């Protein structure tokens with residue numbers, strides 16, 4: 417389950433405190449354990465395309481019905497051009513569409529900028545479902561393990577293009 421880090425270095429895994437912080441940026445977070453039918457494939461390092469489809473089919477998506485399309489993104493240390501791929505999202509940006517993800521393996525960090533400029537960073541893990549509204553200023557990075565699998569729910573890939581805001585990320589790694 418998710419954990420939160422504040423600019424003063426303090427951290428919390430208290431769901432109520434996390435919900436309070438996320439409310440300030442309009443972000444929804446829910447937790448749904450990976451069901452047993454999907455867990456074996458979810459934990460595999462590499463997946464062929466048919467295995468990705470099989471994994472997607474065996475997951476429950478009822479909490480994300482508003483999004484018409486879904487796919488599975490798999491990032492791991494062996495992924496070609498991994499650093500270049502992830503560097504695009506490590507600076508503060510917004511999107512024209514909601515960024516909706518269900519983490520099924522590994523972990524990653526979503527950083528947020530409140531309207532008053534305060535920043536905090538949420539680490540999401542398997543079972544975490546997150547919805548970042550269009551226009552919410554955020555960043556995303558992998559953790560040291562450089563590994564994540566997540567379902568992306570979307571209405572069109574144009575919404576994935578980052579619109580950079582030039583706000584410096586103040587939370588160091």
Ligand SMILES: [Fe+2]
Pocket residue numbers: 505509510511515554555556578
């Ligand atoms: Fe993003």
